Every structure is written in C-alpha cells, then in structure tokens.
Amino acid sequence: MSIINVTDLTFAYDGSYDNIFEAVSFQIDTDWKLGFTGRNGRGKTTFLNLLLGKFEYRGRISSKTAFEYFPFEVKNMDSNTIDVIEEICPDYVHWEVMRELSLLEVSDDVLYRPFNTLSNGEQTKVLLAAMFLKEDSFLLIDEPTNHLDMNARKMVSDYLRSKRGFILVSHDRAFLDNCVDHILSINKTNIEVQKGNFSTWLQNKEMQDGFELAENEKLKKDISRLTMAARRTSDWSDKVEKTKLGTTNSGSDIDRGYVGHKAAKMMKRSKSLENRQQTAIEEKSKLLRNIENSEKLKLSQLELHTDRLAELSAIAVYYGEKRAAGEVSFCIDKGDRIALSGRNGSGKSSIIKLICGENLTYTGTLRRASQLKISYVSQDTSHLNGSLSGYALENNLDESLFKAILRKLDFSRIQFEKDMSDYSGGQKKKVLIARSLCEKAHLHIWDEPLNFIDVISRMQIEELLLEYSPTILFVEHDLAFRKNIATKIVEL
Incomplete structure (x- = not known):
C-alpha cells in the first residue's frame, strides 16, 4: 500500500486561457479500485497523462508507485500475441499468462495468432491480462468497454473486481458498480474521492444537490427579507433623525438626546441586518458550484400513415x-x-x-x-x-x-x-x-x-x-x- 498525494494541482494547455484544473488537492490509496467519472471534456484523460508525467503543471503529485496506461499502444499489430505480451512485460512467466487468460475466458491459441486477427474483445482482454502481470504498478485504465459486447463487459468487469490498484475511466454504470470500491469524480469546481461504487456516489450526489438547492432557496428568501427589513429600518432611522431639527405638535421642545439615541439604535439594527444579509449572501455563494446542468432534451418524430x-x-x-x-x-x-x-x-x-x-x-x-x-x-x-x-x-x-x-x-x-x-x-x-x-x-x-x-x-x-x-x-x-x-x- 502507498499513497498518491495531489496538492494544489493547476494545469492548462499551452495557448489556453482556461485552466483544466485549478488548485486541486486530494489523496488516494494504491490498493483502491477507483472508478473515474466526470462529464466529457472535464479532463479525465488529461489527469491520467499528468500522472504519467506527460505535461508540465503547477502544484505537486507525489507517489512511490509506477503508473501504467491502458490501452497499451501496440507498435506492430502483425506480431503474434505472445510477442505483444512480451513487449508489455518482458519478464513474464508463462503459467501466469495462462492463468490470467483463463480468468478472462480467452483460449490459449490466441497467443500464437497475429494480434490484429483478434477481435476487439480479445485484444482488450489480452492487454489487460498482460498489464496486470506487471507487479507494483498502478494501472490507469482508460475506457476499456468501448466496442465490447455485454458478455465481454461482464467478464472484464468480474476480472477487474478480482484485482486491486487501478483508476478506471468508464461511463457504464453497471460495469463500474460491479468492480470498483471508490469513485474519483471530476466536478465543475473540484475533484473529490468517495468510498463506494457509482450508484452510491450518485445517490450521495443527488442528496447533496437536493440539500443545496433547498438551502439556496431558503437563503434567497432570507436575503430578500433582510434587504427589505434593513431598508425599512434605515428609512425609520432617517425620519427619526430629522425630527431633531423640529418641534413637537404641541410646540414644546424635542428631547434631542432621546431622539438621537433612538435614531442610533435603529441605525445599529439596520447595520446588523445588513451584516446578516452579507453572511447569507456569502453562504449562498458556496452552494450549487458542482450541480450539473442537465436540462431536458426534446424530440419530435414525424407521423406516418401506418403503424x-x-x-x-x-x-x-x-x-x-x-x-x-x-x-x-x-x-x-x-x-x-x-x-x-x-x-x-x-x-x-x-x-x-x-x-x-x-x-x-x-x-x-x-x-x-x-x-x-x-x-x-x-x-x-x-x-x-x-x-x-x-x-x-x-x-x-x-x-x-x-x-x-x-x-x-x-x-x-x-x-x-x-x-x-x-x-x-x-x-x-x-x-x-x-x-x-x-x-x-x-x-x-x-x-x-x-x-x-x-x-x-x-x-x-x-x-x-x-x-x-x-x-x-x-x-x-x-x-x-x-x-x-x-x-x-x-x-x-
């Protein structure tokens, strides 16, 4: 077990004015099976490349582990599969290869076939098996499910569930639920880590979003009420202050000391209301930062003369x-x-x-x-x-x-x-x-x-x-x- 620490990570591509990540900090354990989720374009693959040291960044990423990226780039697709495995893991042991392929229900005859003759599913399984042969490596697995049929997805998911130490980028909910024990999520304003599978994370997010939306509505009403109360109190204070310059209806002199004290007291109350209003505004500004925009889509089909x-x-x-x-x-x-x-x-x-x-x-x-x-x-x-x-x-x-x-x-x-x-x-x-x-x-x-x-x-x-x-x-x-x-x- 070791810890990967990310501290104040800030990164933007050359020529871009917008940061992909800004002052992001978190830590993860290399024994965890992390599902990596977030909307398209948020920077999931970019973050994996930062772990691999491909880009310069501000902040710090510290780890004692070696990172490996999936899918491995096979340079010669005409090579026999066994040679591709050797390229990935030069010191492999043959019986260990056979064990991993057996877990993935891949027949051993693929080892002596050209890699490009394997189906997409077979290629995915072989590369995963080979990469998990590398000891003391933390795998960065980038969308392994694309173009896999449902049976292959279930098999790969079961295989990953038996492993430990990886970050898995996938958008398939059932796939993630079956094989991860933590979720690493790129939100609109931060990156966070939660224990549990994808469904647990989504349920927690929906509860948090619901709480923030309710709290936001409450604070909006409070701010409106406090604004009106502060305005009324300020107006009353001004009116009372002006009476110091006049006389009462009976013509007697006004107790200017009493009036001034009353005006000051009302002004103090007005300031207190304004402070409470400002506090409410600051609290409101902390809400809704990570609520995703998912407005309803629309579709209208043409009518046909037959059913x-x-x-x-x-x-x-x-x-x-x-x-x-x-x-x-x-x-x-x-x-x-x-x-x-x-x-x-x-x-x-x-x-x-x-x-x-x-x-x-x-x-x-x-x-x-x-x-x-x-x-x-x-x-x-x-x-x-x-x-x-x-x-x-x-x-x-x-x-x-x-x-x-x-x-x-x-x-x-x-x-x-x-x-x-x-x-x-x-x-x-x-x-x-x-x-x-x-x-x-x-x-x-x-x-x-x-x-x-x-x-x-x-x-x-x-x-x-x-x-x-x-x-x-x-x-x-x-x-x-x-x-x-x-x-x-x-x-x-």
Missing part, C-alpha cells in the same frame, strides 16, 4: 461468400424501442445498414413503409472535422437548435469555436446525437450511440426517450441503458 414501419422476414446479409447475419425476423411498429442484441460479429450493424437502405446483398424479405424517413447515428465519428456551423449547414440543420442541444449536453461556448477534429470521443458522439435530435424522422436508428458519452448525458438521453417514446432501433451494450429503455429485445 408498421418495417418488417424483416428470414433476413441473411452477405459480404461475398461470408454471411454476416442470418435468419433474422422482427417487426418495427410505431412506438417500439427495440434493442438489437448479440455478440460482436453477429451482424447487428449489417442489419441496421440494410434497414437504412444501404445496397447490401441479402436473402429473405425486407418491407419498409413508403416514404419512411430514418435518422441514423453511426458508430464512426472519424469523419467529423471543421466547424459546427459548417456541419449544421451541410446537414440542413437549424443551427440555433443544434447548438442549443449541445449546450444542454454540457458543451461550453468555447467548444463552438473549435474544429470538431479536436473534440474528445464523447463530444464527437454528442454531435451525432444532437444532429439526430434535430432531424425530422419517423424512425431513429442509433448504432452504439453512447460510446465515450458521460453518465450524466446518458441519463439525459434516457429521460428524453422515456418522455417522448419515439420509435427507435438501437444497439447499445450499456446494460443499465438497455434495461431502462428497451420495450423489445431482438437477439442475434
């Missing part, structure tokens, strides 16, 4: 001689929220592309309603570059609405000026989601829309889909999202 939008009967999709998906039958009716499920490689994306109208080779029967309009969100974000304004114009989007949706998804205004190629993975996915929410369609089809997207935004999207009940077909390996949203599950 049945599409029907697939015994569909099989082919790429040359290879069958990518086979014997798939289901219907898409108005109001359905259908989760397309299956292991990686089972043909989910092929089925989606076929419904969207791509010219694929297939057998079976596909019927689509006439004049059906589909809004499609792809897995791929590599094509995003240039300005948001140019993207809105190119896709015939209402630019104001498009940017308003991105603001609700926690885009700062400064992001609007950047080239999209510089966005984080989560921010790029939000661009595709925002575009889809702007489009008028009868059917929304989303292929792994939540990869890289932060938890708060995931919950916003959940609320949207539950409130407006659009017709949607989606592929998503986030178990909590699928459980909350899907009205039907089609298993491939």
